[in-house]
Amino acid sequence: MSGYPAELKKLIKAVEKTRPQRVEQSKKGESFAALTLEQRKIWLDKYHPDFKPSGKREVKVGPNKGDLLPEEVVDILESKSRVDAKTVDLKNVDIETDVLVIGGGGAGTAAALMAQEAGCNVVIATKLRHGDSNTVMAEGGIQGATQEPDSPFYHYLDVVGGGHFSNEPKLVAALTNDAPLIIKWLEDLGTMLDKEPDGRLKTRHGGGTSRKRMHSAGDMTGAEIMRVIRDEARNRSSQIKVIEFAPAVELILDDKGNCAGAILFDLETKEFIKVKAKSVIMATGGGGRLHIQGFACTNHYGATADGLVMAYRAGVRNVLMDSTQYHPTGAVYPEQNVGLLITEKVRGLGAQLLNIEGEQFCFPLEPRDIETTCIIKECTDIGKGVMTPIGRLGVWLDSPMIDMLHGEGTVRKELPAKYIQFIRHGIDISKEPMLIYPTLHYQNGGIEIMDQGDTTVPGFYSAGEATGGVHGRNRLMGNSLLDILVFGRRAGIAAAEHAKKVKNGKLTLSHVEDFEKELGKSGLKDAKEGPMLLPDYAPDDVKARQWKTMSV
Amino acid sequence: MSAKKKIQPVIACGDKTILPEGAKMIPLIIMGKEHMIPETLTVMKAIEYTGHQYTRGCGCRGGICGACGFFYRFEGDYKLKTGLACQTVAEPNMIITQLPFFPMKRTSFDIENLHATPDELIRMHYPEVFKCVGCGTCTRTCPMEIDVMGYVAAMKQGNIKKAAEKSFDCILCGLCASRCPAQISQPTAALMARRLSAKMLTPKAEHLESRAEEVKSGKYEGMLSDLTKMDEESLKELYLEREREPDLAKAGEWMPEDKSRL
Numbered sequence A: 001m002s003g004y005p006a007e008l009k010k011l012i013k014a015v016e017k018t019r020p021q022r023v024e025q026s027k028k029g030e031s032f033a034a035l036t037l038e039q040r041k042i043w044l045d046k047y048h049p050d051f052k053p054s055g056k057r058e059v060k061v062g063p064n065k066g067d068l069l070p071e072e073v074v075d076i077l078e079s080k081s082r083v084d085a086k087t088v089d090l091k092n093v094d095i096e097t098d099v100l101v102i103g104g105g106g107a108g109t110a111a112a113l114m115a116q117e118a119g120c121n122v123v124i125a126t127k128l129r130h131g132d133s134n135t136v137m138a139e140g141g142i143q144g145a146t147q148e149p150d151s152p153f154y155h156y157l158d159v160v161g162g163g164h165f166s167n168e169p170k171l172v173a174a175l176t177n178d179a180p181l182i183i184k185w186l187e188d189l190g191t192m193l194d195k196e197p198d199g200r201l202k203t204r205h206g207g208g209t210s211r212k213r214m215h216s217a218g219d220m221t222g223a224e225i226m227r228v229i230r231d232e233a234r235n236r237s238s239q240i241k242v243i244e245f246a247p248a249v250e251l252i253l254d255d256k257g258n259c260a261g262a263i264l265f266d267l268e269t270k271e272f273i274k275v276k277a278k279s280v281i282m283a284t285g286g287g288g289r290l291h292i293q294g295f296a297c298t299n300h301y302g303a304t305a306d307g308l309v310m311a312y313r314a315g316v317r318n319v320l321m322d323s324t325q326y327h328p329t330g331a332v333y334p335e336q337n338v339g340l341l342i343t344e345k346v347r348g349l350g351a352q353l354l355n356i357e358g359e360q361f362c363f364p365l366e367p368r369d370i371e372t373t374c375i376i377k378e379c380t381d382i383g384k385g386v387m388t389p390i391g392r393l394g395v396w397l398d399s400p401m402i403d404m405l406h407g408e409g410t411v412r413k414e415l416p417a418k419y420i421q422f423i424r425h426g427i428d429i430s431k432e433p434m435l436i437y438p439t440l441h442y443q444n445g446g447i448e449i450m451d452q453g454d455t456t457v458p459g460f461y462s463a464g465e466a467t468g469g470v471h472g473r474n475r476l477m478g479n480s481l482l483d484i485l486v487f488g489r490r491a492g493i494a495a496a497e498h499a500k501k502v503k504n505g506k507l508t509l510s511h512v513e514d515f516e517k518e519l520g521k522s523g524l525k526d527a528k529e530g531p532m533l534l535p536d537y538a539p540d541d542v543k544a545r546q547w548k549t550m551s552v
Numbered sequence B: 001m002s003a004k005k006k007i008q009p010v011i012a013c014g015d016k017t018i019l020p021e022g023a024k025m026i027p028l029i030i031m032g033k034e035h036m037i038p039e040t041l042t043v044m045k046a047i048e049y050t051g052h053q054y055t056r057g058c059g060c061r062g063g064i065c066g067a068c069g070f071f072y073r074f075e076g077d078y079k080l081k082t083g084l085a086c087q088t089v090a091e092p093n094m095i096i097t098q099l100p101f102f103p104m105k106r107t108s109f110d111i112e113n114l115h116a117t118p119d120e121l122i123r124m125h126y127p128e129v130f131k132c133v134g135c136g137t138c139t140r141t142c143p144m145e146i147d148v149m150g151y152v153a154a155m156k157q158g159n160i161k162k163a164a165e166k167s168f169d170c171i172l173c174g175l176c177a178s179r180c181p182a183q184i185s186q187p188t189a190a191l192m193a194r195r196l197s198a199k200m201l202t203p204k205a206e207h208l209e210s211r212a213e214e215v216k217s218g219k220y221e222g223m224l225s226d227l228t229k230m231d232e233e234s235l236k237e238l239y240l241e242r243e244r245e246p247d248l249a250k251a252g253e254w255m256p257e258d259k260s261r262l
């Protein structure tokens, strides 16, 4: 690939023209004015996808009835089942186990390990391969108060301050209390955490931390954690059985109201598989691939919020699902980098955001949500965005300023991964700017849980990005990898305890029948089927030629 | 290409490719069958553009999960090339096939009961590394540009720490294993080496050990429970009073003035 096409190169000229003057101003410490608190509020209300009333609608059925949520979320909550509940024979099941874990990412795998340690037989059912997840994508790190000047007390304060005090207090207490135990667990399992030669853990600051408590394993922390805990699950394969390419599509309850299993759908053989379990843990992760309001996302292919849908039909509410974390700077060019995170560090080092005319339009270091609104406003209302050949809008992030401000070679030294990801496609970001637009990053809300990962349905547990409340309306970097392991482990232990005690009654899908009746009453009889399972990226003309689904 | 004319209709638009007017179309040969796709797409998006919906062969879409490894060559060229479908731009007349899965050998071990040295353990679990003929195919094959032959050699030398460090970027795509004439499963052997190295050849973090003990003793439960009951105003006050550890402070050396909550 040979870098920017001619039409974009032409537009870069405008950026180059204003650059010397902008660099001069930066050197003098002059910057574009930040928004006042009043302006922030107005802009957020008008342009931030979370706050804009458009793109949302009221939920008509189920435990969140009456809530105003993003259309894409409401669509899946109001979807109908992929199975015909009345006709399913639950007297005979295909698999029986103590604990069923749905979702083989970080949260699910941690849960499985703990349930196994507590003496249970575990089945992990997962949609793609074991470990294909958002967990592998986390680069930055994992928080935990492990150093002397730090403690769970300060970690707690940082978490709730970052979340604008909208977090669930008991969940934050669990998160921060267990954090050192989690880092210790990872060390014991043989995870290559970054250390000093004497064994002391290396830690850094993250946005909103008062102490340096971000641990890392190179720049692939999530991938290292995932491959270690997956390997450990494989070491215990006599008691942890993994079924890949078999997403769950419905929960099974018993006639006493316990959760008692799930129905899986084998994506390859197209069979439905009935699993009876004494406890079920939902760990299906986030929903970036719902592409709320058309945004690109940083998430893995299977992030379609399936867990919310299944839990919802079983009567479990979700919280804060109107809150989504957008990252202001996701790449929109080249096509192969779309959605790729461009770290805040780029702006921290002095790169400015510019419109099609090479003009600044906002202070580059506003908080994430404010920065996001500024970019959206510039591209939509003001109309000074840049269009890529493939039809995506974006603004320039003027990375070449960095070397001009801090000296030749700074970009390569401070941003090695980003440099490589662009030079691969013929773009030298120390000489040419990047094109960026906000991108969907993290599902703040989700299934409502308590501090052992338990829910309002006995025998039903949930952990990880699928849940809501731990981070409130805003998550700080490094607390999600922590969250999935803390609550994954807690849910695994609690689920095992429940499994040892419970006497299950007759299996039933009557909750699904009831839910569909409610859909019918609300005029939603013809709703689409859910959960979504996989996104479909075929272009419209191809879709038009796919007249119908054939089974041969 | 000014955005002014077309503002509202497409913003970002998810991952679905939108074909701009006049986009140049190029042939891509997917498992022997020719499809026309617009230039600049990754192989992964090109495959989707033709109407395929992935089940296998697609995971993170970000170059880190190893689900999407693929082989390709150009017609008439003897050279066999590899890449990650989500990271490689499709070129005209690429003949491609993905490798969504490759059978690899792995053996189980009990990380809490290791009764031998790391190099002995690797030798016991993966004796076939000694069959490496040093052909270098694995290194040439690796889409992560890892010196695969080098880490296999380190295992042969019994230098497990070196094998761990050299293989750190491995995403277990299996491409190297699929081409090894000695039938070695390099990535699984490397994964064991990394775990052993972290567990047995790296000093433990003492501060972590003592903090974990403090947590287990329940030291922080009271403090945290108090915080959960506090009203927002008092929390805000505490939040604003926090002392911030200086960026350049050496770990464990800087201490806050208020030590009562450590």
Ligand SMILES: Cc1cc2nc3c(=O)[nH]c(=O)nc-3n(C[C@H](O)[C@H](O)[C@H](O)COP(=O)(O)OP(=O)(O)OC[C@H]3O[C@@H](n4cnc5c(N)ncnc54)[C@H](O)[C@@H]3O)c2cc1C
Binding pocket: A102, A103, A104, A105, A106, A107, A108, A125, A126, A127, A128, A129, A130, A131, A132, A133, A134, A135, A136, A137, A138, A139, A140, A141, A142, A143, A222, A246, A247, A248, A249, A283, A284, A285, A286, A298, A299, A300, A302, A303, A304, A305, A306, A307, A341, A441, A442, A463, A464, A465, A466, A477, A478, A479, A480, A481, A482, A484, A531, A533
């Ligand atoms: C690019 C990126 C960078 C990030 N960086 C950081 C960071 O630096 N620090 C940090 O703390 N956090 C970070 N995060 C967030 C963090 O990685 C995730 O929130 C977290 O890993 C989610 O873990 P999980 O186990 O809940 O979900 P996942 O890891 O996504 O696992 C969910 C699993 O469930 C499967 N699944 C989905 N639906 C079904 C179904 N119906 N049936 C069965 N299985 C199903 C999925 O395929 C997947 O395997 C980042 C996220 C992204 C995307």
Ligand code: SF4
Binding pocket: B131, B132, B133, B134, B135, B136, B137, B138, B139, B148, B149, B152, B179, B180, B181, B182, B183, B184, B186
């Ligand atoms: S391909 Fe196999 S035999 Fe060849 S160098 Fe690599 S490990 Fe050795």
Ligand code: SF4
Binding pocket: B141, B142, B143, B144, B145, B146, B148, B169, B170, B171, B172, B173, B174, B175, B176, B177, B186, B187
């Ligand atoms: S070492 Fe082998 S498995 Fe690992 S990334 Fe390279 S080719 Fe893939």
Ligand code: FES
Binding pocket: B057, B058, B059, B060, B061, B062, B063, B064, B065, B066, B067, B068, B069, B084, B085, B086, B087
């Ligand atoms: S899809 Fe994960 S590496 Fe390409």
